[in-house]
Amino acid sequence: MQTTARAMMLVEPRHFTDTAIEALGSEDGGWLAVEATGISGNDVQIWKGEARDVVYPLVPGHEVVGRVAVQGPNVPYPVGTRVVVEPRIRCGVCHRCRQNLATCVSRKPTNSYGMIPSIEPPGLWGGLAELLYLDPNAHLHPVTDDVPAEVATFVHPLASGHTWAVELPALQKGEGVLILGPGPRGLACLIAAKVAGAGWVGITGLSHDGDRLDLARRLGADLAIDAEHTDVAGEIAGALGRRPDVVIDVTSDDPEAVFTALDLVRSGGRVILASTKGNRAFHFLSDVIVAKQLTMKGAMGASSVGYQWATSQLETDPRIDDLVSHQFPLSEASHALQAAAGLLGRDELISVAVTF
Numbered sequence: 001m002q003t004t005a006r007a008m009m010l011v012e013p014r015h016f017t018d019t020a021i022e023a024l025g026s027e028d029g030g031w032l033a034v035e036a037t038g039i040s041g042n043d044v045q046i047w048k049g050e051a052r053d054v055v056y057p058l059v060p061g062h063e064v065v066g067r068v069a070v071q072g073p074n075v076p077y078p079v080g081t082r083v084v085v086e087p088r089i090r091c092g093v094c095h096r097c098r099q100n101l102a103t104c105v106s107r108k109p110t111n112s113y114g115m116i117p118s119i120e121p122p123g124l125w126g127g128l129a130e131l132l133y134l135d136p137n138a139h140l141h142p143v144t145d146d147v148p149a150e151v152a153t154f155v156h157p158l159a160s161g162h163t164w165a166v167e168l169p170a171l172q173k174g175e176g177v178l179i180l181g182p183g184p185r186g187l188a189c190l191i192a193a194k195v196a197g198a199g200w201v202g203i204t205g206l207s208h209d210g211d212r213l214d215l216a217r218r219l220g221a222d223l224a225i226d227a228e229h230t231d232v233a234g235e236i237a238g239a240l241g242r243r244p245d246v247v248i249d250v251t252s253d254d255p256e257a258v259f260t261a262l263d264l265v266r267s268g269g270r271v272i273l274a275s276t277k278g279n280r281a282f283h284f285l286s287d288v289i290v291a292k293q294l295t296m297k298g299a300m301g302a303s304s305v306g307y308q309w310a311t312s313q314l315e316t317d318p319r320i321d322d323l324v325s326h327q328f329p330l331s332e333a334s335h336a337l338q339a340a341a342g343l344l345g346r347d348e349l350i351s352v353a354v355t356f
C-alpha cells in the first residue's frame, strides 16, 4: 500500500488545502483505498462553517466507497473487497452506544467520519483523501463491483432513506407517506417507501427543485409538487383523499417544514424529523401534537439494517444510476462542494460525488 495519501484538508470554512498525509495508523485498524465519496448536505454545512460540533482542520466526506487496502484484525473482508463504510463509528461501550444511539461519545467532538478533526491521529478520517483509516470499530458493508464507484456512493443516502421512511415510522404496507424535500435523502426515502409497499408517496420541493421533482415522478412518486407555488394540502387531498400516515422532514434550512409536517399528517400519525434547523428560533406550538396524538421521532444517520438493505438494492435497481448527476476529481473538491450547495446552478442537479 502507498504510505502517503493526497488529501483535501478543510483548514477553515470554504478553504481547502491540497496536502499529503502519512498513513500511520494503529495496528488494530486497517486502511481503505477510496474510490469515490458522495457530498451530502451535511458536508455542505461543514464546508460553509454552519455545522455544530466541528473542529477544523479536517478532511471532510463521509459517504465513502473504496477497497480494503490493509485488512487489519477487525476487518472481516480481504484486501481488494469493495465496501461502503458507515459514517458513525460506535465504540459499543459508551452510554450512547449501549442505548443504540447514533452519537458515540468516545471521540470528541463527534465519532463520525468526515467530522473528526485532523489532529486526531492518523488524520485520515474523511473521504476527500486517497486513503481512509479504518478504525477498529468501523462498520463495513461489501458492495457490488458491477456499478461505477460514484453510483455506489448512493448506498449512503439510500440507507438513510430506509431507516427514516421504513424503520423509524414502522411503515406498514398500503400507508401514505409524504416527504418534504426532494434532495438525495428525500429521493432515497421515496425509493425505500415504495419498495416497502407504501400505498402512496408524495414529495414536495421548492421552485428550483424542478429536475429533482421530475426524477421523483420517474421513481414512482404519486405526487411531486413545488410547495412554493402549489396548495400542498389541497393537492394531497385531491390525490390521496386523506391525510398521510407518515410525514418525513428532509428539507434543508427550512424551520417551517416542522409546522407543515405537523399540520399535514393525519391524527395518530408519525412525523420523522431528519433535518436540523440551526439556531433559527421559531415559535413552536406543541398543542397540535397533543390534539392529534402524534408520534414524533428525530432521525440521525442510517442504521446497519438500512445499509444492508441499501447494498442489496444497489445490486438490483438500475434507477440508482440516475441519482448521482455530477462528479468531480479530488483536485476540484471546492467545485464539488459548491455544486452540492447549488451554487453552480440547480439544473439537472440530483447529487454530487468526488471520484478518484
Ligand SMILES: [Zn+2]
Binding pocket: 090, 091, 092, 093, 094, 095, 096, 097, 098, 103, 104, 105, 106
Ligand atoms: Zn460509543
